Amino acid sequence: MSPTKRTGLYLCKGCGIGECVDIDSLAELSEGTDELAVVRTSSAFCLEDAKLIASDIDSDGLKAVVIAACSPRVNRQVFNFGTAKVERVNLREQVAWSHRPGEEATQELAADLVRMGIAASQHASQATPFTQDHERTVLVVGAGPAGLEAAVASAEAGYEVTVIDREPQPGGLLAKLYRCWPSQPNLSSALEDSGLGVLVDKASSHPRITMLTSTTVEALSGEPGRFIATLSSAANEPGGHRQIIAGAVVMATGAKPVAPESFANYGLGTLDNVITSLEMEELALQGAIRRPSDGREALRVAILACDGPNDERNLAYGGNVTSMVALKQAVYVHKSNPDAQVFLVYKDMQTPGFDELYYRFVQHERSIFLVRGSVSSVTEQSDGTLGVTVRDSVLATDLSLEVDLVVVDVAMEPTSAPDTGESVPLHLNYLQGDSVPLGREGFVDSNFVCFPFETRRTGIYAAGTVHRSQDVAASRRDGEAAALKAVQVVERAAHGEAVHPRVGEVGYPEFFMQKCTACGRCTQECPFGALELDDARHPVINPNRCRRCGICMGACPVQVISFPDYSVDMLSAMQKAVELPEDEDKPRLLVLACENDAYPAIDMMGINRLEYSAHLRVLPVRCLGSVNAITVTDAIQRGFDGVALLGCKSGEDYQCHFIQGSELLATRMDNVRETLGRLALEEDRVQVLETSIADARRLPEMLGEFAESVAELGPNPMKGF
Amino acid sequence: MPADSTTTDSAGGHDLSSSSSSTLTEAHPPLALRPDVGFIDRLAELAGDSFLSCYQCGTCSVVCPFSPQGTHLPRQEMLFAQWGLENELLSSPNLWICTTCGNCARLCPREVDIPGTISAARDLYVASRDIPRELATAFENTSRQGNPLGHxxxxxxxxxxxxxxxxxxxxxxxxxxxxxxxxxxxxxxxxxxxxxxxxxxxxxxxxxxxxxxxxxxxxxxxxxxxxxxxxxxxxxxxxxxxxxxxxxxxxxxxxxxxxxxxxxxxxxxxxxxxxxxxxxxxxxxELIPSMSLGPIPQRTVTFHDPCYLGRHNGEFEAPRRLLEAIPGISLVEMGHCRADGYCCGGGGGGMWNSSFVAEQVDERLAEVRIKEAVGTGADVLAVCCPFEVSLFEDAAKSTGNDDKIVVRDIIELLDESLKLH
Structure with a gap:
């Protein structure tokens, strides 16, 4: 154990703690220990007495304070004392509010928790922030509506912005559109100007925005605060390369239409008068809607939403956008010639929210006919007239249409999707690969509910149609929101602080390199690609990429990775601080609880005054992924009767705040089981339990079942050895 | 449905009696969609254009009392209306079995005036084509004698x-x-x-x-x-x-x-x-407190909500209060009651169109309803619409339930109680 630190212990009696446990005997517990220089009690440390703690730190030179009071999730600002490391012991939510007052088991629980807090304080030190040269600038890749809006928003917030686009003109796909549907629900006009001109003017005339067109990113390395982007330009300077440093990156590389081959069954590519919705925009820009084969005005037009059973790819990227495009283009035809008839063939109209009003509005145009069904064939007669057969209509009979023009409603595929044939847009110079890891259907996203805009590359934020299928108005809002994330990371990185979800955390992983076996596992398992390898194949951290989850720490087979304030040693010392009575009526169960959802849910049990077993000892961890197998096997070998790993849902609908943590745990559990087998212990002594923050009402039962199933196994035979 | 389902200029020449089935389960050649916007305009002038809002969710057809008989009513008709398919709409036998009971419109999420649209289509039909004979007779009687019965x-x-x-x-x-x-x-x-x-x-x-x-x-x-x-x-x-x-x-x-x-x-x-x-x-x-009602022999009564009193005009309580005021009556409810009341089949012309309806469907609505009433264990079916007594008494006979249940207008039950005071 490292030399003892001068530490103070502060035991609070407020909020019912004093009535539940005997605080004075807890104070006596620590008598005679080396660590504790000061022990105090108070009826409420969060009020005036907080000053007592501050003055003890000043006068006694305390390096650490253990505050046994309310949950660490509350009163963070009150119990923040600068240089002294604060360790919180949760005697309120997890003892006084959830266990029977005055009972021996409750007192033993409180005593163990205080001992665990003291142990933690001896193994954690105040971290020093990482600092380096940094830039308060933003690089926006893609000058479509999302990118331009992100650029303007960042610039308005006071940051220098470089916005680039590979095309010679800004605007992206929007520049190719004739009109948009109304951005406001009042439907004062059926079609609206896109507003692109105003947006481009605003961006290109802004003093803090540099716009580079015909430019792409050739390579991107570095980390938040200091990304190094190599830009390649078709037009400017000799060689066409330049390097810029950026504090953050907004990825707004947009989308492209789903490949035309997907629509061959509708005659696209073989029949002259079958066109895509993008080609329809061109026709509308030219004025009257004329069919390609002979330039005759199209008086009967079929718009196919292409959302039938054979349109999987189109459906994956359609969202509300393809439905709304179909409705909008029906209005194009109607506005161009009120006598022209439009047939909109669809299977599922997706018009959420105010879009519904537009759907209804279009239905009431008497020359626009909505036809529900799937298109089974499109054929062409010699005069260019097209026959469309619609199957599975509501009428249980096929329908036939005769039209002059068929418009195939093509969805937008993100430029990030692996098989779009696009080059990898950002060309990351990262060990884990040159592409930003993708979410569902190839969109650049992580957990869209908890962390919109976050990618799995810290400091790079997605916006617009590369992020999810969305319309122009939504893309612009997306760009603005991503800009907020970008300027936030710039500021945090300047202070060496983490961003979401451990916002403001400064300690980052340190490596005891002498013992590193250069296996490289940490570099592979980091969900954020924070680790690179040096020439000796040893890990090198980019601290500003790190989200402080500790997954590397959980991964390391030789336990050389630790944070100044979170380590395998610390967790080990904490579990060793728990007394393990040999009394059969006093089983001891260790609960390693994820701080993101499980720990708050346990607090919530207390807030709701739900009782749970006093034999459980809750040890908070940053993520289940940060739990090294040795932490679990040590606890079992020491004599804990059972260990529960309480964390977030893994799998496709994962809720892990660090994406892969709970998933990686599953593989580590194999090692744990192997150890259990070697010790001739039952596998059920260690269980992984999934929970979410809303689960407080379900938790007592879940934990009860765990405790019961372990009780059935009898006491751990390792106890006392 | 007509076998030749293309829109043709046959308006006026269509023979309703040739349409033996209103369902579309057999194989048909594709229906050519050639909308007549003028027809949509004419229909909208009579009924308003709410039918254009229909988005084919099918709720109406689920709650239509005819839906167990596979009629596609009224979803199919709303579609024909939206598409301006005059011939398809006007030659649909469904047009003449609808009783305008209004359960569809009650639940339509797009608030389409379905009964109004059906009636408007009938009006356009009557102007140009021959209607079922029985119905024509009722119209003639009403015109000549001031009553559809012809007295x-x-x-x-x-x-x-x-x-x-x-x-x-x-x-x-x-x-x-x-x-x-x-x-x-x-x-x-x-x-x-x-x-x-x-x-x-x-x-x-x-x-x-x-x-x-x-x-x-x-x-x-x-x-x-x-x-x-x-x-x-x-x-x-x-x-x-x-x-x-x-x-x-x-x-x-x-x-x-x-x-x-x-x-x-x-x-x-x-x-x-x-x-x-x-x-x-x-x-x-309103006058219950002034009534001198005597106890009638103990009876279990179930009440049938008339569509045009209940669903269309919101009165569900008055008939029930009268029944509950009669000593000796215990009131039980059928599954379809109040706003979800089930049509007797007499409304919207159904009263004078039973032969035609019988050709289209296997079971009359009154027959379905009488079985539901018997299912409650009631021995009296109480009604308060003049169409219902005869419809339900016939249905009780045709379904073999006339020994299980009797049909009484509420006023008859009150009269009986009044006499026993």
């Missing part, structure tokens, strides 16, 4: 002779009254209706109400004829009735017929006749 207009008040109490007639009274009782056709002429009317007269007399009837001056309100497509007939009747009503002074107009109630209350004001109108159950429910 002499001069005999309209004959029922009063056997009431056992004096039934005052406005023309003879020569003064104003509190209550003008609008007897309507079925209580004036139908044998079972006449019994109810006579019971009503005894109740009025027992309560000491200052009342009178129009007698031979009254003529059919013809609201069901309107919904069956004869808007002209309805308007003509409205004009004449309003003229007669204008001659007299009264405080309230009370009628036993929910269809007449619907028109007198909701439509007559726009033709210049504004009255305070009540259904007879509403009028009597």
């Amino acid at each position: 002499s207009a001069r005999k309209r008040a004959d029922w009063a002779g056997n009431a056992g109490v004096d039934v005052p007639v406005m023309a003879k009274l020569g003064r104003s009254v509190d209550i003008l009782f609008f007897t309507e056709c079925y209580w004036s002429y139908h044998p079972r209706g006449m019994q109810a009317a006579q019971a009503m007269a005894r109740m009025m007399s027992a309560l000491g109400v200052d009342w009178a009837i129009l007698g031979v001056e009254e003529r059919c309100v013809a609201d069901s004829q309107r919904l069956a497509g004869e808007i002209g007939l309805f308007e003509e009747a409205a004009q004449k009735n309003i003229e007669v009503l204008g001659k007299y002074s009264f405080k309230r107009l009370v009628t036993p017929d929910p269809h007449a109630y619907n028109a007198l209350r909701n439509l007559y004001p726009s033709y210049g006749g504004s009255y305070q109108v009540q259904h007879y159950t509403q009028f009597l429910a």
Whole structure:
């Protein structure tokens, strides 16, 4: 154990703690220990007495304070004392509010928790922030509506912005559109100007925005605060390369239409008068809607939403956008010639929210006919007239249409999707690969509910149609929101602080390199690609990429990775601080609880005054992924009767705040089981339990079942050895 | 459906009787979609254009009382209307089985006036094509005799002779009254209706109400004829009735017929006749404290909500309060009750179209309903719409339930209780 630190212990009696446990005997517990220089009690440390703690730190030179009071999730600002490391012991939510007052088991629980807090304080030190040269600038890749809006928003917030686009003109796909549907629900006009001109003017005339067109990113390395982007330009300077440093990156590389081959069954590519919705925009820009084969005005037009059973790819990227495009283009035809008839063939109209009003509005145009069904064939007669057969209509009979023009409603595929044939847009110079890891259907996203805009590359934020299928108005809002994330990371990185979800955390992983076996596992398992390898194949951290989850720490087979304030040693010392009575009526169960959802849910049990077993000892961890197998096997070998790993849902609908943590745990559990087998212990002594923050009402039962199933196994035979 | 389902210029020449089935389960050649915008305009002028809002969710067809018989009603008709397919819409047999009961419109998320659209389509049909014969006869009778049953207009008040109490007639009274009782056709002429009317007269007399009837001056309100497509007939009747009503002074107009109630209350004001109108159950429910009701032999009663009293006009309580006021009655509810009440099949012209409907569907609505009533264990089915007594009594016989359940108008049950006091 490292030399003892001068530490103070502060035991609070407020909020019912004093009535539940005997605080004075807890104070006596620590008598005679080396660590504790000061022990105090108070009826409420969060009020005036907080000053007592501050003055003890000043006068006694305390390096650490253990505050046994309310949950660490509350009163963070009150119990923040600068240089002294604060360790919180949760005697309120997890003892006084959830266990029977005055009972021996409750007192033993409180005593163990205080001992665990003291142990933690001896193994954690105040971290020093990482600092380096940094830039308060933003690089926006893609000058479509999302990118331009992100650029303007960042610039308005006071940051220098470089916005680039590979095309010679800004605007992206929007520049190719004739009109948009109304951005406001009042439907004062059926079609609206896109507003692109105003947006481009605003961006290109802004003093803090540099716009580079015909430019792409050739390579991107570095980390938040200091990304190094190599830009390649078709037009400017000799060689066409330049390097810029950026504090953050907004990825707004947009989308492209789903490949035309997907629509061959509708005659696209073989029949002259079958066109895509993008080609329809061109026709509308030219004025009257004329069919390609002979330039005759199209008086009967079929718009196919292409959302039938054979349109999987189109459906994956359609969202509300393809439905709304179909409705909008029906209005194009109607506005161009009120006598022209439009047939909109669809299977599922997706018009959420105010879009519904537009759907209804279009239905009431008497020359626009909505036809529900799937298109089974499109054929062409010699005069260019097209026959469309619609199957599975509501009428249980096929329908036939005769039209002059068929418009195939093509969805937008993100430029990030692996098989779009696009080059990898950002060309990351990262060990884990040159592409930003993708979410569902190839969109650049992580957990869209908890962390919109976050990618799995810290400091790079997605916006617009590369992020999810969305319309122009939504893309612009997306760009603005991503800009907020970008300027936030710039500021945090300047202070060496983490961003979401451990916002403001400064300690980052340190490596005891002498013992590193250069296996490289940490570099592979980091969900954020924070680790690179040096020439000796040893890990090198980019601290500003790190989200402080500790997954590397959980991964390391030789336990050389630790944070100044979170380590395998610390967790080990904490579990060793728990007394393990040999009394059969006093089983001891260790609960390693994820701080993101499980720990708050346990607090919530207390807030709701739900009782749970006093034999459980809750040890908070940053993520289940940060739990090294040795932490679990040590606890079992020491004599804990059972260990529960309480964390977030893994799998496709994962809720892990660090994406892969709970998933990686599953593989580590194999090692744990192997150890259990070697010790001739039952596998059920260690269980992984999934929970979410809303689960407080379900938790007592879940934990009860765990405790019961372990009780059935009898006491751990390792106890006392 | 017509075998040749292309839109052709055959308007007027279509023979309804050739359409033996309203379902589309057999294989058909594709239906050519050639919309007639002019037809959409004509329909919208009559019914409003709410049918254009239909988004084919199918809720209407799920709750349509005919849906278990595979009719596709009214979803299919809304689609034909939206697409301007005149021939398909007007030649659909469904057009003539709909009773305008309104359960579809109650639940339509797009608030489409489905019964109104069906009626408008019928009106366009009536103008150009032959309607089912039975229905045509009812229209003719209404036009000539002022009642769809075809009885002499001069005999309209004959029922009063056997009431056992004096039934005052406005023309003879020569003064104003509190209550003008609008007897309507079925209580004036139908044998079972006449019994109810006579019971009503005894109740009025027992309560000491200052009342009178129009007698031979009254003529059919013809609201069901309107919904069956004869808007002209309805308007003509409205004009004449309003003229007669204008001659007299009264405080309230009370009628036993929910269809007449619907028109007198909701439509007559726009033709210049504004009255305070009540259904007879509403009028009597107010007078329950003054009624001297004696205990009748113990009976379990279930109540059938008339579509045009309940769903269309929101009155669910008055009939139930009357039934609960009768000592000896215990009231049980059917699964379909109140707003979700199940149609008896008589509305919207269904009363005079039973042969045609029978060709289209396997089971009449009244038969489905009587089985539901029997299923509750009730031994009396209580009603308060003049169409219902005869429809349900026939249905009880045809389904072999006439030994299990009897059909009584609420006024008959009240009359029985009154006598036993």
